Amino acid sequence: MTGVGSTEPAGSGGADMRGAGAGNGLYEAIQAERAKYPEGSRSATLHALRLAQEEHGWLSPDALREVADALEVTPAYCKAVATFYDMYHLAPVGTHLVEVCTNLSCALAGAQRVVDAFASELGVAPGETTGDGEVTFRTVECLGGCGYATVVAVDHRYRQFVGPDDVPAIVEELRAGS
Ligand code: FES
Numbered sequence: 001m002t003g004v005g006s007t008e009p010a011g012s013g014g015a016d017m018r019g020a021g022a023g024n025g026l027y028e029a030i031q032a033e034r035a036k037y038p039e040g041s042r043s044a045t046l047h048a049l050r051l052a053q054e055e056h057g058w059l060s061p062d063a064l065r066e067v068a069d070a071l072e073v074t075p076a077y078c079k080a081v082a083t084f085y086d087m088y089h090l091a092p093v094g095t096h097l098v099e100v101c102t103n104l105s106c107a108l109a110g111a112q113r114v115v116d117a118f119a120s121e122l123g124v125a126p127g128e129t130t131g132d133g134e135v136t137f138r139t140v141e142c143l144g145g146c147g148y149a150t151v152v153a154v155d156h157r158y159r160q161f162v163g164p165d166d167v168p169a170i171v172e173e174l175r176a177g178s
Contacts (some may be wrong), residue, residue: 002075024056045071045081049088058089068161086140094136096131096174098122098155103142109149110163115139118162121171135174 029051033044048067049059058065059082061075068075082088086099098118102111115126118137123129129136145151148160154170162170 026043026051026066027070030067032089034071042071042073042077044150045073045078046085046146049078049082053088054169058092092129094154096135097175098135098137099140099143100138101141101143101145101149101151101153102137103144103146105146106151109161111139111150113164114150114152114162114167117167118171121167133169 004018021130030044030048033047034089045067046158048071050061052063052067053059059079064075064078064082069076071078079090082090085116088102089111100106100111100115119125122135123150124135124137126137126139140153143151143153143158144158145158148158148161152159152162154174159166159170
């Protein structure tokens with residue numbers, strides 16, 4: 001398959017291009033992921049994006065460029081992949097991330113009331129980050145826990161059967177740094 005990015009074969013003059021990232025931890029970590037797949041495969045893309053997000057906190061244009069260089073594809077390809085998945089952040093996020101599922105099962109269980117409670121408790125609308133940069137709050141599609149609605153992911157850990165009355169304690173936990 002022809003790559004969208006560099007067409008130089010690995011190990012040739014492409015070394016100059018890779019030099020931008022060679023020697024840094026992210027570049028090396030991405031190469032380790034690439035090595036798990038057949039040469040020329042883009043199967044390491046999701047791993048590479050995750051590694052970059054862990055390193056930078058979000059996938060800035062610079063971070064996407066780093067990933068693209070390491071994978072020998074274009075930044076546009078990396079961005080196209082990243083925009084498809086909720087777990088990649090294309091804008092800065094707070095120290096903590098609160099995600100309320102508003103898909104069908106959760107909606108029927110009253111997810112909107114949970115959303116309203118978080119908005120009121122945090123003082124921000126869904127999709128926003130609190131002024132102190134501590135908490136990003138957003139709504140998401142099905143988190144795969146439909147039998148436990150309403151599901152809220154707090155820093156990627158699921159809380160089940162969350163109701164509006166549970167929200168103040170969750171926010172207090174976050175504020176306390178627990
Ligand atoms: S609908 Fe909320 S977890 Fe599936």
